[in-house]
Amino acid sequence: MADVTIDPMKATRNETWIEHAMQGLADAGYQKGAARRAVVECLGRQACAVTALEIEEEIRQGDTAAGRASIYRTLEQLEELSLVHRLEMGTGTASYEAAEPGGEHHHHLVCDRCGRVVPFQDDGLERAIKGLSRRSRFEVSEHDVTLHGLCERCAA
Amino acid sequence: MADVTIDPMKATRNETWIEHAMQGLADAGYQKGAARRAVVECLGRQACAVTALEIEEEIRQGDTAAGRASIYRTLEQLEELSLVHRLEMGTGTASYEAAEPGGEHHHHLVCDRCGRVVPFQDDGLERAIKGLSRRSRFEVSEHDVTLHGLCERCAA
DNA sequence: ATGACTGCAAAGCCTTTGCACGCAA
DNA sequence: TTGCGTGCAAAGGCTTTGCAGTCAT
Numbered sequence: 001m002a003d004v005t006i007d008p009m010k011a012t013r014n015e016t017w018i019e020h021a022m023q024g025l026a027d028a029g030y031q032k033g034a035a036r037r038a039v040v041e042c043l044g045r046q047a048c049a050v051t052a053l054e055i056e057e058e059i060r061q062g063d064t065a066a067g068r069a070s071i072y073r074t075l076e077q078l079e080e081l082s083l084v085h086r087l088e089m090g091t092g093t094a095s096y097e098a099a100e101p102g103g104e105h106h107h108h109l110v111c112d113r114c115g116r117v118v119p120f121q122d123d124g125l126e127r128a129i130k131g132l133s134r135r136s137r138f139e140v141s142e143h144d145v146t147l148h149g150l151c152e153r154c155a156a
Numbered sequence: 157m158a159d160v161t162i163d164p165m166k167a168t169r170n171e172t173w174i175e176h177a178m179q180g181l182a183d184a185g186y187q188k189g190a191a192r193r194a195v196v197e198c199l200g201r202q203a204c205a206v207t208a209l210e211i212e213e214e215i216r217q218g219d220t221a222a223g224r225a226s227i228y229r230t231l232e233q234l235e236e237l238s239l240v241h242r243l244e245m246g247t248g249t250a251s252y253e254a255a256e257p258g259g260e261h262h263h264h265l266v267c268d269r270c271g272r273v274v275p276f277q278d279d280g281l282e283r284a285i286k287g288l289s290r291r292s293r294f295e296v297s298e299h300d301v302t303l304h305g306l307c308e309r310c311a312a
Numbered sequence: 313a314t315g316a317c318t319g320c321a322a323a324g325c326c327t328t329t330g331c332a333c334g335c336a337a
Numbered sequence: 338t339t340g341c342g343t344g345c346a347a348a349g350g351c352t353t354t355g356c357a358g359t360c361a362t
Contacts, residue, residue: 003291003292003293004288004291004292005292005293029341030341030342031335031336031337031341031342032336033335033336033341033342033343034335034342034343035342035343035344036342036343051326052326052327053326065344066343066344067343067344067345068327068344068345069327069328069329069343069344069345069346070342070343070344072326072327072328073328073342073343076328086246087246088244088245088246088248089244090242090243090244090300092244092250092325092326092351092352093325093326094248094326094327109292109294109296111294112297118293118294120288120292122284122288122291124284124287124288125281125284125285125288127284128278128280128281128283128284129281129301129303131280132160132276132278132280132281133303133305135159135160135278136159136160136161136265136276136303137159137161137274137307137308138265138267138274138303138305138306138307138308138311139305139306139311140265140303140304140305141268141304141305141306142303142304142305143301143302143303143304144246144300144301144302144304145285145299145300145301146299146300147285147289147292147294147296147298147299148296148297148298148299148300149289149294149295149296149297149298150294150295150297151293151294152293152294155294155295185316186316186317187315187316187317187360187361187362188361189316189317189318189360189361190317190318190360191317191318191319192317192318207351208351208352209350209351221319222318222319223318223319223320224319224320224351224352225318225319225320225321225352225353225354226317226318226319228351228352228353229317229318229353232353248326248327248350248351249350249351250351250352
């Protein structure tokens with residue numbers, strides 16, 4: 001029985017996406033300021049969704065720094081260009097993750113006890129969503145799936 | 157081609173759920189105060205998810221009234237007892253809807269232009285989620301699916 | 313009579329906005 | 338040089354909490 005979850009550790013610095021995103025921002029007329037670059041690089045480094053405040057924290061611990069406002073502004077620009085995906089997983093705080101140009105993506109399992117978030121991927125789910133999107137009256141462009149429950153540690 | 161969306165107008169006052177919820181609250185040791193009852197009745201009257209502030213508004217227009225704090229407190233209690241389901245659909249505000257005892261439920265299409273929310277139901281989707289939940293390492297108890305895009309009015 | 317329920321107001325968080333200064337092009 | 342980018346601080350919006358009066362049991 002194949003596990004649908006994705007090993008969060010497998011992610012390495014996503015240089016491809018970082019360049020892609022910087023290029024997209026440039027094409028949209030944005031300059032390459034320090035804060036903007038720091039946010040993009042931070043996002044490219046993540047294995048899964050992160051909050052704006054987590055990005056702020058991580059950037060602060062690095063060599064650069066970025067004001068909170070600049071982080072939110074950059075995230076807004078990236079989302080507008082479909083370079084990042086903004087999610088709300090029931091925690092009351094928005095999370096952001098890099099949007100792969102190929103459309104490849106994953107969804108999330110959230111532990112309601114400890115808050116752990118684990119990404120997963122499933123072709124059957126994607127097919128089901130594609131099919132019902134076609135049967136709906138909407139022009140569907142995005143979708144989010146969040147599973148809630150207990151992670152293996154908390155369920156034990 | 158069968159439409160997966162559900163007619164939001166078909167919902168009528170869900171007396172069954174209202175009684176079920178009031179009973180659940182009573183079993184948990186809660187009293188039958190006016191504010192609590194008003195929130196439960198308002199939820200039982202909804203066709204789809206509503207925000208706390210929409211509940212407040214609707215209650216105010218009725219004969220009763222309820223303070224904002226009481227509304228949030230009641231919603232929290234109902235959610236803890238799994239009598240309501242709390243959702244975040246990317247709007248930055250939480251929504252709540254009655255949780256049917258039988259487990260029957262729907263998901264949501266959100267128009268990113270006008271904000272309209274339309275419920276839908278799809279067995280294939282439910283099967284896919286049940287299957288992958290089994291293959292995950294989580295003990296999955298709930299799931300939310302939100303499709304984003306443009307509604308037929310905004311897409312035109 | 314006792315303890316739960318309620319509402320108001322204040323406080324908390326996350327997020328957005330206004331504004332003056334600094335940097336990219 | 339010009340205007341975008343940035344950071345600070347203040348403002349906004351939703352949600353939670355403290356507290357004193359009120360109501361259910």
